[in-house]
Amino acid sequence: MDNQISEKIQKIEERNKRVEMDKAWEVSWTRRVFILAMTYIVASVWLYIIQENHILLKAMVPTIGYLLSTLSIPQIKKLWISKI
Numbered sequence: 365m366d367n368q369i370s371e372k373i374q375k376i377e378e379r380n381k382r383v384e385m386d387k388a389w390e391v392s393w394t395r396r397v398f399i400l401a402m403t404y405i406v407a408s409v410w411l412y413i414i415q416e417n418h419i420l421l422k423a424m425v426p427t428i429g430y431l432l433s434t435l436s437i438p439q440i441k442k443l444w445i446s447k448i
Contacts, residue, residue: 396431396434404424404427407427408423
């Protein structure tokens, strides 16, 4: 009986660690910078393919949009929570 309880507690603790790491990853700057870089690269390649002018400058538009959205979401979430 005690062994079963210990196993359940261990599984819960392992799950909690995974959940905490997932949450930490979601708000990490490593994740944000990676997505920023990928967005910039994909936008640059697409603009090159369609033969657009000022590729590197125009590729910053979606990249900056993503960054601004990640910076503003925590404040919007707090506002939303306070209204509910």
